[in-house]
Amino acid sequence: MQPSDSLREQMIAQYDAMSPQLQQAARYVLEHPEEVALVSMREVARLAGVQPATMTRLAKFLGLPGYDELRAHYAAALRQGGDGFAAKVRQRVDGGSETVASDIAIHMLQGLSAQLAKLCEPDSLRRLEATADRLRSARKVYVLGLRSSHAIAWHFHYVMTLLGERSVHLDGPGGTGGDALIRATPEDVMLVISIKPYATGTLELAQLAKEKGVGIVSITDSEVSPLVALSEQAIFCPTESDSFFHTLTPALAVSEVLCSLLAEFDRPKTLEALQQADDHLSHLNTWRSPTLSATLGQ
Amino acid sequence: MQPSDSLREQMIAQYDAMSPQLQQAARYVLEHPEEVALVSMREVARLAGVQPATMTRLAKFLGLPGYDELRAHYAAALRQGGDGFAAKVRQRVDGGSETVASDIAIHMLQGLSAQLAKLCEPDSLRRLEATADRLRSARKVYVLGLRSSHAIAWHFHYVMTLLGERSVHLDGPGGTGGDALIRATPEDVMLVISIKPYATGTLELAQLAKEKGVGIVSITDSEVSPLVALSEQAIFCPTESDSFFHTLTPALAVSEVLCSLLAEFDRPKTLEALQQADDHLSHLNTWRSPTLSATLGQ
DNA sequence: ATTTAAATGATTTATTTGTTGCAAACATCT
DNA sequence: AGATGTTTGCAACAAATAAATCATTTAAAT
DSSP states (O other): OOTTOHHHHHHHHTGGGSOHHHHHHHHHHHHOHHHHHHSOHHHHHHHHTSOHHHHHHHHHHTTOSSHHHHHHHHHHHHHHHHTTTGGGGOSOOOOSSOOOHHHHHHHHHHHHHHHHHHTTSHHHHHHHHHHHHHHHTOSSEEEEOOGGGHHHHHHHHHHHHHHOSOEEEOOOGGGTGGGGGGGOOTTOEEEEEOOSSOBHHHHHHHHHHHHTTOEEEEEESOTTSHHHHHOSEEEEOOOOOSSSSOOOHHHHHHHHHHHHHHHHHTHHHHHHHHHHHHHHHHHTTOBSSOOOGGGOOO | OOTTOHHHHHHHHHGGGSOHHHHHHHHHHHHOHHHHHHSOHHHHHHHHTSOHHHHHHHHHHTTOSSHHHHHHHHHHHHHHHHHHHHHHHHHHHHTOSOOHHHHHHHHHHHHHHHHHHHTTSHHHHHHHHHHHHHHHTOSSEEEEOOGGGHHHHHHHHHHHHHHOSOEEEOOOGGGTGGGGGGGOOTTOEEEEEOOSSOBHHHHHHHHHHHHTTOEEEEEESOTTOHHHHHOSEEEEOOOOOSSSSOOOHHHHHHHHHHHHHHHHHTHHHHHHHHHHHHHHHHHTTOBSSOOOGGGOOO
16 A cells, blocks of 8 residues: 555646545545545545545546546555455456466465465464474374375474474374374374364364363364364464365465474474484485485475 | 454354354355455355355344444454554564564565465476476376475375376385386376485386386476486476475475366366265265365365 | 636436345254 | 254345436636
């Protein structure tokens, strides 16, 4: 709204060329941009003390097809101000004409970029930190994520394995995934990852764990996710995408941040663990070329 | 908007008491409060995927006289938000001595956000498109990603499975992962995901596939990745992170974009495949609550 | 002072809005 | 099963909306 608001600048520049009524309308719009976005044209006109038609005339004077475009302009500005950056994901390309592949790709990537930026909000950060704390205090960390969330769960577990031996991935062939919970205790914590639609298996296992006194923390997609009721801590990450599928990219980012916070907490221990892992994997000829510890990640 | 938003809290509290349609409406309102304030009820209903009447019913369910009051509530919140955004930033700044953990998280997330934005460069887009084209023309798509790249490979395969039967994930217990290549032909394509340090197993299998005439496309981290020499197409995604580990978030984003491009290419077929998958999974009681095809993703 | 052009106000029109009433579909419980 | 109450989709409605049209006023120029 503030920077490079072309309409705003145009109104200021052409203000002197306007008729008195137009000036009055423009002045009100300049001083109350939110109202333009939030209330009807007639109401804005009433507040500005001009005729409704004057608002239409103002829009046309500015070179717009009609008042709707003026409103749309200020609505877009409010969206960005309102919730930070995140608003790019909406509005499919309705340009009627055939959409090119690179258009789709750009929209997706920019949307994802905005969603990650939104995770920087104070509330999200607090949740990230609280969740990391809770995980840190656990004796063992059970990681649960079924179906699409499996990728996230697996990755979290993989990284945690490089860091130590506290992580247990609840997954396995023949439906034995939940067996590892047999010896779970209240000293343990379970990290559950699930987004809509929520897999029943995930909820059942989490419920079971909770009944055994295991603390639950979760990565999920909404305040009204069924996981919230089970969890001591929850991190919410957006999953909307303009494609057919929900996106897991923000969830993976959250998982990586959690891993980092856990690793950073005790740097010496982390470095030692990574060195160990490096030695081990080197002996197995895992990597194509010699690898520094600092390069770990695969 | 966040603190003491009575309506928000009420919706969360009474969410379980709502009918499915009301829940869908409420969920959208919770996740897109700005839209409620900025666009018409019918438009919100369309975006939320419910009937217009449902929005009215939601308002009444919450004890309001009508939808207008609901909109007014969010409009008021947004009015404060207009300059409240500045307040949010201020809160972050004057909190000067923010905890170290938050600093780490912010740095990581902003970095990731920037990396995704960078993927929008023309060169990257061209590579994405070319890779999608190559995958589209394949009879079968073999997906290979070991160690940390496993998460990406698995996710790509999972989504492709929902879309059809062309995908084969080269992974399996007891080191049998590569066996599926036995009947690979030059009509097939292999998608290889690998970042530094490159797993020897990945390179060996990719080499073998290439010798059988299978086309190779890859997601990797550099022009000088050993995968480049084997590949017809390669997409480069950044992996640097200021944590101990390399990040896979951009790679996942690339994978998701590829899936979207493939899905978008033949929308009718995609929709049919998703419907099929939906039916199948519904019969198995996979999901907690009924799921629309459009909701797929887990 | 008269003419002319622009600006403003009032009126009308075609849409679009939020709401409501009703019937079909659905689940629930004897 | 059968009956009952809820949920859902649809269509109709009146109110409100933005824009277009026409009439009136105002200001400027000859």
